[in-house]
Amino acid sequence: MTNRGMYIFVWSTIFLWMFFGTGKVGAESYPEVRVLIYQGKPDIVVSSTSGLQAKIGKKSYSIPAQQILTFIPSKKMITWEERQLLASSVMLIPSGKGYLTVNNRPYRGSFLIKYESGKLNLVNILPLDDYIKGTIKLEISPRWPEQAVKAQIVTARTYAVKNLGRHRESGYDFCSSSHCQAYGGVNAEDPIANKLVDATRGLILTYQNQPAGVCFHSESGGRTDSAFNVWGKDVPYLISVDSPWESDSPHASWEITMSSAEISKALQQAGYIQGEIVKLQANPNNHGERVKEFIIQTNLKQFRIPASRFREAIGYDRLHSTFFEVISTSRPVSSQPSFCSTPAPSPIIKMTESDTASKVPDYRAMLDKDWNLDDIITFLKMREEERKEASSSSLKADDFSSNPVKIIEEIEKPPLKENNFVYAEYDQIYIFRGRGYGHGVGLSQWGARGMALEGYSFQDILLYYFPGCDLKKARFK
Numbered sequence: 146m147t148n149r150g151m152y153i154f155v156w157s158t159i160f161l162w163m164f165f166g167t168g169k170v171g172a173e174s175y176p177e178v179r180v181l182i183y184q185g186k187p188d189i190v191v192s193s194t195s196g197l198q199a200k201i202g203k204k205s206y207s208i209p210a211q212q213i214l215t216f217i218p219s220k221k222m223i224t225w226e227e228r229q230l231l232a233s234s235v236m237l238i239p240s241g242k243g244y245l246t247v248n249n250r251p252y253r254g255s256f257l258i259k260y261e262s263g264k265l266n267l268v269n270i271l272p273l274d275d276y277i278k279g280t281i282k283l284e285i286s287p288r289w290p291e292q293a294v295k296a297q298i299v300t301a302r303t304y305a306v307k308n309l310g311r312h313r314e315s316g317y318d319f320c321s322s323s324h325c326q327a328y329g330g331v332n333a334e335d336p337i338a339n340k341l342v343d344a345t346r347g348l349i350l351t352y353q354n355q356p357a358g359v360c361f362h363s364e365s366g367g368r369t370d371s372a373f374n375v376w377g378k379d380v381p382y383l384i385s386v387d388s389p390w391e392s393d394s395p396h397a398s399w400e401i402t403m404s405s406a407e408i409s410k411a412l413q414q415a416g417y418i419q420g421e422i423v424k425l426q427a428n429p430n431n432h433g434e435r436v437k438e439f440i441i442q443t444n445l446k447q448f449r450i451p452a453s454r455f456r457e458a459i460g461y462d463r464l465h466s467t468f469f470e471v472i473s474t475s476r477p478v479s480s481q482p483s484f485c486s487t488p489a490p491s492p493i494i495k496m497t498e499s500d501t502a503s504k505v506p507d508y509r510a511m512l513d514k515d516w517n518l519d520d521i522i523t524f525l526k527m528r529e530e531e532r533k534e535a536s537s538s539s540l541k542a543d544d545f546s547s548n549p550v551k552i553i554e555e556i557e558k559p560p561l562k563e564n565n566f567v568y569a570e571y572d573q574i575y576i577f578r579g580r581g582y583g584h585g586v587g588l589s590q591w592g593a594r595g596m597a598l599e600g601y602s603f604q605d606i607l608l609y610y611f612p613g614c615d616l617k618k619a620r621f622k
Contacts, residue, residue: 195242223260304360361590366466375467391591394581396581469579469580472578
């Protein structure tokens with residue numbers, strides 16, 4: 146080889162190393178995540194399909210396959226019952242490619258058992274994409290069109306990358322409930338979804354070269370909402386967009402009927418009001434489609450309540466979204482039915498621009514840790530209690546609590562206007578007629594399904610619901 150050839154070869158090698166070595170996610174650099182599986186347990190019983198190593202301090206113990214290990218709290222320590230050993234923490238690592246099992250549920254990766262306040266916590270430590278594999282089937286059907294499933298996978302991975310360490314102070318990254326992303330280990334995996342996770346390895350959504358603070362929900366009702374309307378945070382890529390692909394979704398339209406007595410009880414139990422409701426007014430968001438807040442007059446005081454909090458108190462499984470209109474009527478108290486399925490409707494409670502121009506400072510229904518949606522979900526809790534029959538996108542950040550505001554606010558009780566309701570004589574009936582399921586921000590899962598059925602790619606879907614974002618391979622240090 147000539148000197149010139151050697152020169153070209155060397156510099157080509159350096160170039161390829163620099164490009165692929167820094168731009169591609171390699172197995173050795175792919176991060177692990179810590180997921181809290183159990184908290185506050187009186188005992189933890191573990192076994193393995195292939196044997197395991199139990200590490201306590203600097204000592205390691207080999208355990209054969211299927212042998213049961215029992216751990217209990219004792220004297221502010223962890224006791225390994227079979228060997229009567231005490232430890233402040235225990236690490237369990239499977240041998241070979243086997244799984245660790247707890248309560249007969251298998252999990253990839255290793256376990257860390259920790260003592261906390263007289264109980265035990267169990268943390269699952271595993272590679273990021275193995276964690277994603279244990280979430281997808283709990284969020285979306287793997288039998289849906291492939292491009293819709295890929296869109297959900299990339300959104301879930303982006304959320305995880307953005308929120309790594311959200312529970313760092315407690316010793317883990319994520320909980321396994323809808324508060325973060327619902328996670329079920331190997332039993333929650335699906336072979337189709339697993340292949341799609343591998344096919345999209347490392348892909349995340351970014352905004353200005355940083356992981357995007359994404360969120361998702363089940364159904365938008367035909368139009369998504371903005372982060373500003375829902376959480377009071379202006380995020381360039383979490384804006385309202387049309388979503389006309391959801392006409393066949395389960396909650397394309399819905400209706401519930403509640404009495405003022407039922408609503409009063411729910412809001413009292415949530416600590417949001419005092420007294421009994423005599424009048425309820427729904428105020429719209431900026432687009433005039435979804436409800437932003439309620440002004441509630443009781444026989445004692447008047448209260449301003451964010452629609453998201455109102456929905457939480459009523460129940461996500463009943464009040465499926467904030468995309469609704471409210472119709473009111475009344476009935477004599479003596480009839481006392483707690484539920485009315487076919488009330489005679491009266492005029493819709495109007496939601497006008499004047500209603501929106503409130504004199505009260507704007508509130509936020511909370512969160513988002515550095516806008517990583519950190520607390521979009523915290524507040525919500527929402528997303529997934531919402532879908533799981535109770536769960537919970539989008540959130541699927543910046544900490545909204547860094548600028549605290551009153552969420553439930555007592556306001557001066559003005560004289561009631563026309564159509565006053567006298568609680569002693571009449572019980573109000575409220576009909577909620579709505580669309581969609583969830584907070585409505587970010588990716589609509591049913592919208593993604595509809596787009597995929599029309600031939601759109603997962604890239605098309607994601608860049609439509611998160612305008613201004615880019616798809617890139619994640620880089621990990």
